[in-house]
Amino acid sequence: xxxxxxxxSDWLSTNTYHHSDFWDVEKLVEAKEKSGQSISLCxxxxxxxxxxxxxxxxxxxxxxxxxxxxxxxxxxxxxxxxKTLEVAASYGADTYLSADILPEEGFKPGKGENLxxxxxxxxxxxxxxxxxxxxxxxxxxxxxxxxxxxxxPEVHYVKAFYDRPLAFSEGVRPSGGGRVTEILVxxxxxxxxxxxxxxxxxxxxxxxxxxxxxxxxxxxxxxGVETSHLIDVYQKWGLSAFAQTDLDSRVHRNQxxxxxxxMAFGILQSFLNRLESLGMxxxxxxxxxxxxxxxxxxKTYEQVLKEIVEEERPPMxxxxxxxxxxxxx
Amino acid sequence: xxxxxxxTEVEQVSEYRQELIELxxxxxxxxxxxxxxxxxxxxxxxxxxxxxxxxxxxxxxxVSIDEAGNATGFIPGTVxxxxxxxxAHVDKIWEKKEDHTISxxxxxxxxxxxxxxxxxxxxxxxxxxILEKLDIELESNLILLGNTCSFGRGDLAGMRFFLENxxxxxxxxxxxxxxxxxxxxxxxxxMARGEIxxxxxEEPDVxxxxxSSAIGSLxxxxxxxxxxxxxxKPRTAILLGSVEAGSGYNVPPTTGRLRFEIxxxxxxxxxxxxxxxxxxxEECRAMDQCExxxxxxxxxSPGDIGFDHPLVRKARxxxxxxxxxxxxxxxxxxxxxxxxxxxxxxxxxxxxxxxRHAKNESILIEPVFxxxxxxxxxxxxxxxxxxxxxxx
Numbered sequence: 001x002x003x004x005x006x007x008x009s010d011w012l013s014t015n016t017y018h019h020s021d022f023w024d025v026e027k028l029v030e031a032k033e034k035s036g037q038s039i040s041l042c043x044x045x046x047x048x049x050x051x052x053x054x055x056x057x058x059x060x061x062x063x064x065x066x067x068x069x070x071x072x073x074x075x076x077x078x079x080x081x082x083k084t085l086e087v088a089a090s091y092g093a094d095t096y097l098s099a100d101i102l103p104e105e106g107f108k109p110g111k112g113e114n115l116x117x118x119x120x121x122x123x124x125x126x127x128x129x130x131x132x133x134x135x136x137x138x139x140x141x142x143x144x145x146x147x148x149x150x151x152x153p154e155v156h157y158v159k160a161f162y163d164r165p166l167a168f169s170e171g172v173r174p175s176g177g178g179r180v181t182e183i184l185v186x187x188x189x190x191x192x193x194x195x196x197x198x199x200x201x202x203x204x205x206x207x208x209x210x211x212x213x214x215x216x217x218x219x220x221x222x223x224g225v226e227t228s229h230l231i232d233v234y235q236k237w238g239l240s241a242f243a244q245t246d247l248d249s250r251v252h253r254n255q256x257x258x259x260x261x262x263m264a265f266g267i268l269q270s271f272l273n274r275l276e277s278l279g280m281x282x283x284x285x286x287x288x289x290x291x292x293x294x295x296x297x298x299k300t301y302e303q304v305l306k307e308i309v310e311e312e313r314p315p316m317x318x319x320x321x322x323x324x325x326x327x328x329x
Numbered sequence: 330x331x332x333x334x335x336x337t338e339v340e341q342v343s344e345y346r347q348e349l350i351e352l353x354x355x356x357x358x359x360x361x362x363x364x365x366x367x368x369x370x371x372x373x374x375x376x377x378x379x380x381x382x383x384x385x386x387x388x389x390x391x392v393s394i395d396e397a398g399n400a401t402g403f404i405p406g407t408v409x410x411x412x413x414x415x416x417a418h419v420d421k422i423w424e425k426k427e428d429h430t431i432s433x434x435x436x437x438x439x440x441x442x443x444x445x446x447x448x449x450x451x452x453x454x455x456x457x458x459i460l461e462k463l464d465i466e467l468e469s470n471l472i473l474l475g476n477t478c479s480f481g482r483g484d485l486a487g488m489r490f491f492l493e494n495x496x497x498x499x500x501x502x503x504x505x506x507x508x509x510x511x512x513x514x515x516x517x518x519x520m521a522r523g524e525i526x527x528x529x530x531e532e533p534d535v536x537x538x539x540x541s542s543a544i545g546s547l548x549x550x551x552x553x554x555x556x557x558x559x560x561x562k563p564r565t566a567i568l569l570g571s572v573e574a575g576s577g578y579n580v581p582p583t584t585g586r587l588r589f590e591i592x593x594x595x596x597x598x599x600x601x602x603x604x605x606x607x608x609x610x611e612e613c614r615a616m617d618q619c620e621x622x623x624x625x626x627x628x629x630s631p632g633d634i635g636f637d638h639p640l641v642r643k644a645r646x647x648x649x650x651x652x653x654x655x656x657x658x659x660x661x662x663x664x665x666x667x668x669x670x671x672x673x674x675x676x677x678x679x680x681x682x683x684x685r686h687a688k689n690e691s692i693l694i695e696p697v698f699x700x701x702x703x704x705x706x707x708x709x710x711x712x713x714x715x716x717x718x719x720x721x
Contacts, residue, residue, distance in 0.1 A: 053433030054361055061358030066386075083435065090435045091354055135430050136365070251430075 007239065008198045015155070015243040016200075019144030025067045028143060032150050038071045039146055039208075040124030043093070044114035045075050048132035049082040055130070055137045056091040062139035070142065074122055075132075076101070076114040084132075096121055102321055108311055110221035111205075116313045119214050120322045126150075127214060131205035136251040144245040145208035156213045156241040157233050161200035162250040178203055179257075184264045185227060188271055192280060195239045196230055203227070203267075206247070213237070215322070219313040223263045224270025228312075231274050258293055262306060265291040269310040338706075339650045345463060346651075346702040352455065352462055356701075357433070357694065359383070359451035364443045367425040370483040373398060376419040380454055380475040387457035389473070397490035400475040404457060404467070406712075411469035413711050414502035414672075415456060415704075416488065416663055417449035418479035422686055439691040444682040448507035448692055450475060452679055452701065463705060467712045472497060479662060481522070484627035488666045501640065501711045502674035503704065504663045508685060510696050510703075511653045512678035515641045516633035517665030518592045519599040521625055525550060525587045525610055527574075528620040543585035544574045546617045550587065553609040557602055563594035567602065592661065594631055629661050632668030640673050640711065647706045651699045677704060 001009070022028055032039065041059060045052060056073060063070040075088040075095045085095045099107035101117040115129055126149050130141050141160070148155045181203050189196040196202065203226050217232040219225055233241055255263075269289075275281045293304045316322050323329040366375035377400045384392040384402030391403040400419070421442035423429065431440035431447075452459075453473055460467070472495075477487035492499070506512070527546045551569065559565040567589060574585030591602045607623055614621045634641065636657075648655045660676045667674035679700030682692040 049434070050432055053435065054431065057354050057357045057433060058361060060354040065355050087433075087435045091357075091433075 004194045007195055011195075011198050011239050011242075015148075015240070017144065017148060017243065017245040019140040019245055019247050021245075022143050022147035025062075025069060025139070025143055028147055028150060029067050029069050032069060032146075035150055037125040037150065038123060039069060039126045039128060040118070040122035041070045041073045041128050041130065041142060042115065042118040042122060043073070043075045043088075043130055043132050044078070044111050044118075045080060045084045045088070045132045046078040046111075047080045047082045047084060049080070049084045049087050051135055051137075052084050052132050053087045053091055055132060055134065056088050056093045058137050058139060059130075059142060060092050063142055069146070070128075071124060072122060074118065076118050076121065078109055078111070078114060102319065104321065105313075105319065108221045108313075110311075112219045112221035112225035113313065115225060116219035116221070116316065119211065119316045120319070120325065125211050126208055127211065128208035129206065131252075133252045134250055136249060140247055141206055141250075142208075144247050145206060148243040148245065149208055149210060152243070154240065155243045156210045156237055157229070158208045158243045158245060159199055159201070159230075160204045160206035160247045160250075161244050162204070162247055180260050180264050180267065184267060188268075192275060193231060193234060196234055198239065199230060199242065199244060200246075201244075202230055204250075206250075213241075215316040218315055220266075220270045220310050221313060222270075222308065222310050223266030224310045227267050228270050228274060231271075231278075235278065258304075261293060262291055262308060266308050266310050269308070270312075273310070273312075338646075342647060342650045342702045342706050345705050346698045348463060349459060349698050349701045349705075352458060353694070353698075355458060356451055356455045356697070357438070359454045360438060360443065360447050360692075361431050361433070363450040363454070364431045364438075364440055364447035365429045367423065367427070367429055368419055368421045368442070369424050370420040370422075370478055370480045372425065373419045373477045376450060377475060377477065380419065380450065383454040384457075384473065389457060395490065395494070397487045398477040399487045399491055401491070402457075402473045404460075404471040404473070406467045406469040406471065408468040409470050411500045411712070412472060412497045413467070413469045413708065414472045414474060414499045414667075414674075415453060415505065415708070416474040416476050416502065417453040417505040418446050418487070418663060419450055419475045419477055420479050420483060421445065421447070422480055427688075436695060437691050437693050439689055441688050441690060444507035444680075444685055444690050444692050446479075446505075446507055448679050448697070449505035452505055452704065456704075459701060459705065460708075465705065465709065467708065469500070469712045470497070471708075472499070476663060482626050484522075485663060485666045488663045492666060492670050492672075499667075499670075499672050502667050502672050503707060503711075504660075504667070504674065504676040505704070506662075506676055506678050507692055508680060508682035509656065509678040510680050510700050511648055511656050512658050512676070513641065513644050513648070513655050514658050514660035514664055514676035515636070515638065515644075515674075516659045517629055517631060517668050518594060518659040518661055519596045519631040520593075520627070520629040520661045520665075521591045521599050521603045522627040523589055523591075523603070523606070523623055523625045525589070525606075526620075526622050526624070527585045527587075527613070529583050529617075530620065542574075542581035543583055543619070544581070546613055546619050546621065547572060547574060547585040547587055549617070550609055550613050550621070553612075554589070554606060557605050559602070560598060563598055565591075565593035565595070565598050565602070567591050590661070594659070596631055599628075629665040630669055632665060634668065634673050638673060640675060640707070643710045644675055644677070644703070644707055647703050650706075651702060653699060653703075675707070677707070679704070 089095045368376040380400035389402035423441045570588040575582035610623045664676045680697040
């Protein structure tokens with residue numbers, strides 16, 4: 001057995017969980033209170049009025065009212081045109097427009113921007129990020145992710161995975177091993193960061209992280225945020241800083257292949273930038289930022305162009321307003 | 330009733346309503362969870378387990394799942410001389426394979442079974458917290474029952490099993506249904522629920538289809554049923570619920586099925602109409618040379634505690650205090666099993682809603698708190714003021 005294979009096997013046996021390992025929420029709350037840590041739940045949104053209400057209701061009922069595990073539930077929005085913020089606020093979530101947080105830093109549209117600004121806006125020692133488009137929402141989406149951080153001080157970053165695909169119809173499906181993961185990210189990790197292939201679902205939008213880790217890593221604002229996080233945390237803290245939890249199935253809207261192409265384009269940009277900054281490749285040419293797809297009508301082929309620039313926010317602990325708000329400025 | 334007392338009661342109902350709004354997310358989370366667990370009749374284990382867990386979490390006594398699959402929990406009263414039953418049926422009309430996802434907006438919830446009867450189940454699950462929130466300790470024992478097998482062939486099996494086998498004498502009862510707020514059921518109609526199956530034996534000649542297919546035979550049966558005389562008093566109806574036959578455009582079906590209910594305020598009329606339908610089926614068998622059979626799957630006897638019964642009067646007063654118009658609606662569900670046992674009982678609707686039994690079934694959230702205030706007010710009345718034996 002190669003050393004990488006052994007490292008991954010050992011890590012899988014010690015740092016991979018199933019959410020049912022943490023079924024006892026009362027015990028989890030006790031351990032959290034004993035540890036003195038606080039937990040913020042962040043839900044980044046853009047036009048999610050159809051699913052946000054249910055998420056807030058479930059999390060507030062099960063993780064604040066019944067069991068005081070989470071100290072704040074915040075929705076950070078990129079500028080929804082629908083009633084996302086109104087619905088979220090009506091069920092007791094704290095709601096913020098991303099553009100209103102750290103206004104001196106400006107606003108960039110993208111999920112990663114919301115995640116980054118959450119570090120400044122939210123108070124928790126642990127921040128748990130959960131996407132807003134989950135239709136089978138359940139408290140396990142939070143308990144399964146924060147529990148390893150509460151019980152194991154050496155773990156810094158816990159990622160969700162969904163390992164039990166079921167049959168679904170009507171345009172929804174569990175994400176399982178996603179297409180972009182299997183045909184892009186996993187091959188890239190296998191080539192350059194083989195230990196990171198241990199993450200079953202590196203692109204999942206649900207993860208919980210300690211503040212001291214979040215504030216030290218840069219944030220791509222677009223599709224590359226999850227991949228970059230994994231590389232950056234791995235470089236600084238190693239594989240042992242990670243854990244992952246099986247949350248069973250996650251049901252959400254299926255994405256068109258053309259949308260996945262855009263995602264892959266953004267991830268690849270971030271990935272290559274990381275390789276270059278780490279000195280793992282040199283002399284990369286200037287990369288194009290236009291992603292080209294095609295559509296056909298009759299016998300006419302038409303180019304569909306989309307500019308995708310993976311901008312990046314610097315580590316939050318380099319932002320003066322943040323340091324000041326934490327008493328370090 | 331004195332003006333001052335009435336004013337106090339109106340204020341109290343209003344206070345209940347206001348305080349209970351603080352439990353909104355807990356209640357609505359229970360609605361989501363109860364609704365998203367598939368629970369077709371005869372396969373209600375998931376929702377029953379959910380209720381079982383909620384009852385345990387709330388610290389109820391004697392939490393159990395009985396032989397009929399019902400979930401029960403017991404809150405002992407401070408005196409414990411009387412026993413009040415609050416029940417909600419846990420089955421839904423939807424098969425397991427259907428999408429049970431619920432969506433939530435700022436003022437409503439939508440999805441299969443959200444009204445019938447996920448809201449009823451959720452209120453039952455939340456009732457211990459509701460009473461705790463309002464600091465209400467009843468003198469009477471309170472029995473919470475999530476009963477199975479209410480719909481169709483289930484024939485109230487869960488409620489019947491409970492009533493036949495409970496060792497606790499029930500003094501009065503409330504049945505919870507999601508909709509409609511203002512509904513007041515204090516009487517049960519006589520009912521016979523049946524299925525007619527027709528079989529023409531072999532695939533008929535396409536050119537003779539109108540005469541020899543199962544659809545043709547069912548059509549004759551339906552026409553004959555619709556021609557049965559139905560008196561205006563006692564009120565009587567024949568409800569044709571569903572027809573099943575065939576699978577396409579051009580293959581004459583060999584089998585078909587009609588589901589129906591006879592409802593009447595008179596048991597004699599139900600029996601008479603049932604006999605006439607039996608005759609129609611036999612005539613079809615003889616004339617069309619087909620196999621036709623009638624199966625009666627469920628029956629109810631008419632029952633009534635009376636419009637002036639103290640429990641009914643109190644329910645009407647409470648609705649009036651909440652500014653809600655009362656709609657009297659006879660029931661053929663759990664209420665009839667309770668009235669059969671001479672237990673004073675009501676069925677209450679908890680909120681306003683639309684599209685019952687459609688995939689976009691919906692409930693309004695705000696009126697739920699009126700429904701809860703009504704429920705609590707009635708429970709307090711049943712606990713302290715009401716003598717179940719006083720019928721007038």
